[in-house]
Amino acid sequence: MIGGGQLARMMQQAAIGLGVRIRLLAEGPDVSAAQVVPDHRVGDHTVLADLQEVAGQAPVVTFDHEHVPPEHLRALAAQGHVPRPGPDALLYAQDKGEMRVRLSVLGVPCPLFELLSGDVEEAVDELADFGYPAVLKTTRGGYDGKGVWVVHDEAQAREVLALGQELIAEELVDFRRELSAQVARRPSGEVETYPVVESRQADGICKEVVAPAPDLDPSLREQAQAVARRVAEELDVTGMLAVELFETADGRILVNELAMRPHNTGHWSIDGAVTSQFENHLRAVLDLPLGPSTPLRPWSVMVNVLGGAVQDLLAQRAVVLDEVPEAKIHLYGKDVKPGRKVGHVTVVGDDLEDVLATARRAATLLQDGSAVGAVDR
Structure with a gap:
């Protein structure tokens, strides 16, 4: 696993259940994933020797981020290592210009x-x-x-x-809201499609995710999922793919960004789906049969916790667990800094308004120490 952020940290949770051993290339000795992955090496993802050392005899190399230089990935592949996703696919998540040109050639709707x-x-x-x-x-x-x-x-x-x-x-797209369509894909070609979700942003950062996207026209849902499957197949993506989308004011969908890894808009699946995005990413890159993405409850809401007034998240955790016991808390082991993603909370249930209110209350308690400031729908 290249990169020691919260995605690698949450990957370790899924790896434990599957009996998968992860070796981690971490940016520092106490970054998020290094705290929970015992077999980690500190190194630089832009240095080929560091990548080669951590890859060792591992059957697969995968990623917490998309920033490994493509020439290094090709060098690893030439030496017999198996990067998944491969450099030819990952290029389109690394370079927005290359991505726009390729998707346009494929006829995928874009701005x-x-x-x-x-x-x-x-x-x-x-x-x-x-x-x-x-x-x-x-x-x-x-x-x-x-x-x-x-x-x-x-x-x-x-x-x-x-x-x-x-x-x-x-x-500048006149959009109604932002959506995300995720798929997992194995080298064999098997694809598992997740429900299309709504992603709500504040200052360019994902604030909360509602799964599935409320009041989404069935034809747009099917189109979004078809686009995600087609992009995964045409670009030969292995692992998780997130296709971030605009739902326009005039009723279309346009592709905004691609991410070839687990993604913030899929964190709800840890507590809200039969198989989380992290487990399916591991299954996919190891070419194991994929698990169903079926929701466990009608609604799941994930709210990001950003650095706020609360500095001691571990102490505040007890307050949240006492006052909002149904909330699932995920902390990333990061120091609190203003606006930094330090964790998330997820709530699942049968009534969307109740689930939204409960998730927002839990996140605000954890972030700011009070229920004041919850995001309005």
């Missing part, structure tokens, strides 16, 4: 886009033709709202272009 020149004056002219407002994104490395700018005129565009980063311009 209008243009790859911008590296020359500032040429890029300004390209944006004038493309039109404002526009969304500028770094082709590599952006996440949780970082590396994304909405520009309304040339002056704002020049400020972003002056940063000297490789950028793509996209239309």
Whole structure:
């Protein structure tokens, strides 16, 4: 497992039940996953020798993030290691420009886009033709709202272009809400499709997820799941794939981003589905039969816990467990910093409004020490 964040940490939970032993390449000795994976090495995912050392004789190499250089993955593959997903697939989660071009060739619905020149004056002219407002994104490395700018005129565009980063311009989509469609796929081609969920954002960060997406037209649900399956098959993805989507105001879906790993929008599945995204990722990369993604209850709500007023999460945990005993708490072992994802809570049940209110209350108690500030629907 390359990368020691919370995704690798939660992967360890699924690995224990399956009897899978994980060896971890961690960024530091006490990062999130290193706290729970005994067999870990501290190293740098951009250094081939570190990747080779941790891979050893492991049958499969997989990832907590998409930032391993493609040339290193090809070198590992040439030496007999098995990266899953492979470098040819992972490229489309690493580079937004490559992703947009490939999906367009496949006819997958996407926002209008243009790859911008590296020359500032040429890029300004390209944006004038493309039109404002526009969304500028770094082709590599952006996440949780970082590396994304909405520009309304040339002056704002020049400020972003002056940063000297490789950028793509996209239309500013008039969307009703954000959705996520996840699939797990084995090398043999077996695919397991998860319910389409609604992802609710605040300041570019996923705040909460509702599974399944409420009031989603059945035709759009089927289209979203079909898009996710097609992307997984056409790009030869092995493991979990999350396709983040816009549901537009005029009733269409457009692909926003791809993630080839377990994803924040699938955390609900740990407590809300027969087989979690983490277990199915392990099953998929090891080419084991996939488990059903069937929900255990009609509704699941996952709310992220960000760094807030509460500094001692372990002490506050007892308060939440006492006041909201039905809430499932997942802490990531991270120091509390403003806006940092330090955990999440999940609540499942039969009534959506009750489940929403309960999950928000639990998360706010854990984050801020009170029920004040819960997100309104």
